[in-house]
Amino acid sequence: GDFAYDMDQGNARVGDAFMRKIEPVAASVPYMTCPGNHEEKYNFSNYRARFSMPGNTEGLWYSWDIGPAHIISFSTEVYFWVLGLLGCATDSVFLAPSWDIGPAHIISFSTEVYFYDDCTEHESIIRRGLQHQYGLEDLFYKYGVDLELWAHEHSYERLWPVYNYQVYNGSASSPYTNPRAPVHIITGSAGCKERLDPFVPRPREWSALRIEDYGYTRLHVANRSHIWLEQVSDDQDGKVVDGVWVIKNLHGPEAWH
Numbered sequence: 286g287d288f289a290y291d292m293d294q295g296n297a298r299v300g301d302a303f304m305r306k307i308e309p310v311a312a313s314v315p316y317m318t319c320p321g322n323h324e325e326k327y328n329f330s331n332y333r334a335r336f337s338m339p340g341n342t343e344g345l346w347y348s349w350d351i352g353p354a355h356i357i358s359f360s361t362e363v364y365f366w367v368l369g370l371l372g373c374a375t376d377s378v379f380l381a382p383s384w385d386i387g388p389a390h391i392i393s394f395s396t397e398v399y400f401y402d403d404c405t406e407h408e409s410i411i412r413r414g415l416q417h418q419y420g421l422e423d424l425f426y427k428y429g430v431d432l433e434l435w436a437h438e439h440s441y442e443r444l445w446p447v448y449n450y451q452v453y454n455g456s457a458s459s460p461y462t463n464p465r466a467p468v469h470i471i472t473g474s475a476g477c478k479e480r481l482d483p484f485v486p487r488p489r490e491w492s493a494l495r496i497e498d499y500g501y502t503r504l505h506v507a508n509r510s511h512i513w514l515e516q517v518s519d520d521q522d523g524k525v526v527d528g529v530w531v532i533k534n535l536h537g538p539e540a541w542h
Contacts (some may be wrong), residue, residue, distance in 0.1 A: 286321020286322070286323065286437075287321035287324070287436065287473070288321075290477045290478055291323045291326060292324065292331035293330075293331050297426065300335060317356075318336045319388050319436075320345055321330050322437070329345065330345065333345070338451075341517070344369075345360050346360050346363045346366055347361040347478075350383075353363045353509040354512075355383045355384065355385050356386045356388065357371075357388075357472050358388055359388075360534050361387070367421070368424060368443070371427075371428035371488070373524055383536060384431050384533075384536065385429065385432075385536065386430075386431070386434065387433045388434040388435075389433075389436075391532040394493065397491075415444040422448065422459045423504070426448050426466065426467065426538075426541070427538060429536060429538040430467050431533060431540075432531065433467050433468070433470070434504075435472070436472065437471075438471055439480065440474050440495065440496065440497050440531045441470075441471065441495070441496040441516050441526075441527070442471040442484075442494070442495045443471075443516075444469040444470070445460055445491050445492075445493045446464030447466055447535065448466035450489075450491060451491075452491050459532075461529055461530060461532065462533075463532065464531070464540075465533070465540070465541045470502060472500075472501065472516065474498065475500070475501050480523065481498075481499070482497075484535060496518070496526055498526065499518070499520050500517050501519070502514060502515070502516050503515050508537075510533055511530060511532055512530070513528070514530075514533075515529075
């Protein structure tokens with residue numbers, strides 16, 4: 286999300302320019318989108334009109350499969366649709382073990398200095414829900430979502446496997462091998478006119494790595510047990526500044542035990 290800052294500006298000419306710039310990529314490989322808060326103007330009209338995603342929700346929330354990965358692209362204001370989708374997945378819709386990957390925009394954990402954003406609150410609405418109801422963290426943990434990809438903050442942050450602020454590494458030497466909680470990656474730093482967001486001076490115990498560069502994340506689903514993640518820095522001319530294997534022998538809630 287937050288594609289063009291903002292698509293509606295200049296009588297939507299900013300959106301036109303952005304679409305022309307991504308055309309060489311989007312014409313060659315699937316360009317799968319997820320809305321952010323900067324798409325909300327005029328009831329998401331620019332986003333809904335410019336992109337065509339699977340399903341009948343105009344790309345606001347949908348799911349799709351690629352190889353052994355089941356990807357849930359959703360708006361963080363949607364709860365019961367995600368609940369129904371994850372419930373079906375657990376009820377053996379997928380006959381073989383699959384990765385559950387949840388990309389969304391507004392995040393549930395962050396160590397950035399952002400004084401007016403929900404994600405920096407200890408009991409954030411995205412994580413815990415309204416009055417501790419309909420929070421996404423408990424939902425994703427209950428159904429064993431493997432990997433959660435977030436944007437919104439203009440930086441890169443990789444978290445240890447975490448649930449309810451407790452770190453559940455697989456082991457001291459191999460934290461991402463058979464982790465006992467979801468892995469979170471915050472990768473919202475492709476670039477924008479607001480520049481980068483700073484971090485708090487001391488990282489929290491659940492924060493594994495923080496990088497204040499513009500960049501993007503590559504995700505390679507190698508097979509049903511291995512995913513490779515690497516962060517590419519725009520500010521350092523395409524240098525790979527982080528890389529990690531996530532390795533799991535089990536998927537779903539059974540993986541946490």
